[in-house]
Amino acid sequence: MSTLQGNDFEDGNVLGGPFAEIFVHDLTAATGQCRFCGLDGPMAAVHVYTRAPGVVVRCPGCQEVLLRLVSTPRGLELDASGLSHLSWKL
Amino acid sequence: MTSELLGRTVLSWRVAELVESWPETASARALVLEVPEWPGHRAGQHVDLRLTGPDGYTTERSYSLASPAERSPDGWRLQLVVQRVADGEVSPYLTDVFAAGNLIEVRGPIGGWFVWSPREGGGAPVLLVAGGSGIVPLMSMVRERRFRHDRTPFRLVYSLRTRADQLFADELNRPGSGDGGVETFVLHTREDSPRRPAGRITAADLAAWGWPADFAPRCFVCGPTGFVEEAARLLLSLGHSPDDIKTERFGPSGP
Numbered sequence: 022m023s024t025l026q027g028n029d030f031e032d033g034n035v036l037g038g039p040f041a042e043i044f045v046h047d048l049t050a051a052t053g054q055c056r057f058c059g060l061d062g063p064m065a066a067v068h069v070y071t072r073a074p075g076v077v078v079r080c081p082g083c084q085e086v087l088l089r090l091v092s093t094p095r096g097l098e099l100d101a102s103g104l105s106h107l108s109w110k111l
Numbered sequence: 112m113t114s115e116l117l118g119r120t121v122l123s124w125r126v127a128e129l130v131e132s133w134p135e136t137a138s139a140r141a142l143v144l145e146v147p148e149w150p151g152h153r154a155g156q157h158v159d160l161r162l163t164g165p166d167g168y169t170t171e172r173s174y175s176l177a178s179p180a181e182r183s184p185d186g187w188r189l190q191l192v193v194q195r196v197a198d199g200e201v202s203p204y205l206t207d208v209f210a211a212g213n214l215i216e217v218r219g220p221i222g223g224w225f226v227w228s229p230r231e232g233g234g235a236p237v238l239l240v241a242g243g244s245g246i247v248p249l250m251s252m253v254r255e256r257r258f259r260h261d262r263t264p265f266r267l268v269y270s271l272r273t274r275a276d277q278l279f280a281d282e283l284n285r286p287g288s289g290d291g292g293v294e295t296f297v298l299h300t301r302e303d304s305p306r307r308p309a310g311r312i313t314a315a316d317l318a319a320w321g322w323p324a325d326f327a328p329r330c331f332v333c334g335p336t337g338f339v340e341e342a343a344r345l346l347l348s349l350g351h352s353p354d355d356i357k358t359e360r361f362g363p364s365g366p
Contacts, residue, residue, distance in 0.1 A: 030336065032360040035173045037221035038159035041122040050223030065224035066358065 030079070033067040039076055039090060043099060046109050054106040058083035061106070078103075124161060127217040129209055130188065135278045138195045139244060140206040141177070146217060149180050149187035154255035155226035155248045155331070155359075158189065158219030162201060172201045175248035175333075175359075176220065179258050189217070192278060194244040225359045227252045227331065229261035235329050235355075236264040238321045240342045242312075242334020243271055246278050248359065249333055253283075257290055265293040266328075268320050270312045270338065272301040296320035312338070314345045324350035329357070336360040 033049055040048040054061040060082035067087060070077040075091030080103070087103035127144040135141050157175045177190045195206040209215070225248065227237065239249040246269055256265060271277055283295050296306070298316055303309050307316070322328040330351055332342045339360045346356055 030360075031173075032336075032358065034157070034222050034225050034359045037157075037223075038122065038171065038173065038218050041218070041221070047221075047223040049221070049225075063224055065222070 029072070030068040030070050033063070033065040033069060033078070035069055035071070036064065036067075036076070036078065042097065043090075046111070048107075051107050051109045053087065053104050053108075055080040055082060055085065055087060056103050056105040057085040064107070122218050122221065124216040124218050126214055127189070129211050129213050129215070130183075131211065132209075135192055136276055138206070138276075139278060140193050140195075142191045142193060142205065142209070144189045144191065144215065144217060145183060145186050146189065147186040149189070150220070151180060152176055152220030153223075153226040153228050154179070154252040156220040156222045156251075157248065158191070158217050158221060160191075160201075160205075161216040161218070162204065163216070170201060171218075173221070175251065177247050177250050178254045179251070192244065192247050225331065225333070225357050227255065227329070229256065229259045229263060232263070232329050234263060236266070236322050236326055238317075238328045238330045238346075239265065239267040239269075240312075240317070240321075240330065240332040240334075240346075241267065241269045242332075242338030242342065243276070244278065245332075245334030245338070245359070245361070246271075247333075249331060250279050250282075252331065253290070253293055256293070262292055264322075266321055267293065267295045268312070268316060269295065269297045270300060270334070271297070273299055274302065274304070294320075312342055312345065314348055317342070317345050318349055321346075321349075324352075327352070327355060329355050331357050331359075333359040334361075 037049045049065045051064045053064045066081055068079040068081055078088035080087055085103055089100040091098045125146050127146045130145045131143040133141050157173050159171050159173050161169055161171045163169045174191045177192050181188045193202050193205045196202045241249050298307050299309055300311050301309055330346055332339050339358045343356055343358055
């Protein structure tokens with residue numbers, strides 16, 4: 022499937038595995054705030070696009086990109102510039 | 112035990128062996144994987160499976176756990192259900208080729224949000240809303256409740272295309288002892304069922320077979336993206352609080 026359709030995404034629940042390689046705490050149990058629209062909500066509810074090189078995470082409110090995670094033979098690249106805040110209740 | 116693990120997730124890939132499998136429907140297969148060590152998991156959590164080809168190419172998929180882990184002489188047994196996606200890269204292998212004795216890598220348990228355990232929620236009733244194979248993590252909650260002898264009132268509204276597509280049919284249609292308090296309503300989108308004509312889930316279904324919003328039930332909705340969006344919208348329209356609705360969607364590739 023090469024086109025990006027409205028429903029062509031999974032949700033933040035799938036981020037637990039890939040992000041366990043980066044964060045000690047479970048990303049799906051965190052809340053995050055979008056830098057673009059200010060929406061502050063559970064990371065489990067974000068939109069996740071995996072049919073791309075890497076993982077692209079978009080805000081469910083405004084569809085801007087919150088996170089990009091790319092794994093290459095040379096290493097792991099995380100662009101988190103779309104998030105202004107992440108928090109965990111411990 | 113598991114909450115500590117959720118607080119500090121250090122997940123690594125483990126090698127699992129397929130010890131048992133059976134068809135749940137014509138296109139879905141239950142897989143029982145055995146791992147030597149397992150930290151336990153909460154109902155609703157999932158695992159990632161990793162396949163590696165002879166050329167070193169690897170691919171990963173997330174699958175919901177369908178039941179609590181079971182102790183076995185050689186470790187722990189984990190049950191998954193894989194729905195075959197016709198043009199899928201992974202699911203046809205898992206449903207049609209992957210055989211007892213074969214090995215696969217597993218990472219988990221994963222997910223600290225779309226989970227239920229008897230201790231949480233202060234006795235609030237639970238509404239489970241499943242679309243298609245979205246039943247799998249919700250079945251894990253039903254089984255966890257039974258396993259723990261918990262008395263939280265559960266209602267399950269399960270939407271599927273036809274009767275032949277129903278997962279866990281025997282278990283849901285003839286609940287075992289200890290399942291008192293789990294009420295199941297199945298609706299079909301492509302054929303009439305005894306209680307309802309064919310059609311997609313409606314507010315009337317959720318009003319009749321769910322809980323009144325005044326009871327503040329905790330709602331867990333799982334299914335394909337379109338189904339989840341619609342069911343969540345209907346629950347909100349019936350007055351349920353967004354804070355009480357947890358959703359898990361799977362995309363076009365299926366779970």
